Amino acid sequence: MQEECEELYGNPMYFKKTSYPVLIASHTQPFIEYDENEAYDPNNGLPLSRTIDSLFNLKYISFSDQG
Incomplete structure (x- = not known):
């Protein structure tokens, strides 16, 4: 998935893993x-x-x- 994000957005922002994650990846569909x-x-x-x-x-x- 990293390659696809780089292709779409150029320099993508990545979320760091934390002991208490605030954001999760959600599917739009x-x-x-x-x-x-x-x-x-x-x-x-x-x-x-x-x-x-x-x-x-x-x-x-x-x-x-x-x-």
Whole structure:
């Protein structure tokens, strides 16, 4: 995934592992609904806090196509 991020963003920012992670990698679309190529698309993810990720997964919040 690192190579894909570098290709998309040039100089990507990486999150360091901490003993208490604040952000987690979240899929914008359910991972299980994609074929192998789509599932690993770097555009199908974003960093979210655990609280926001939970609300997003439960469909209490969403994002428009414009962000």
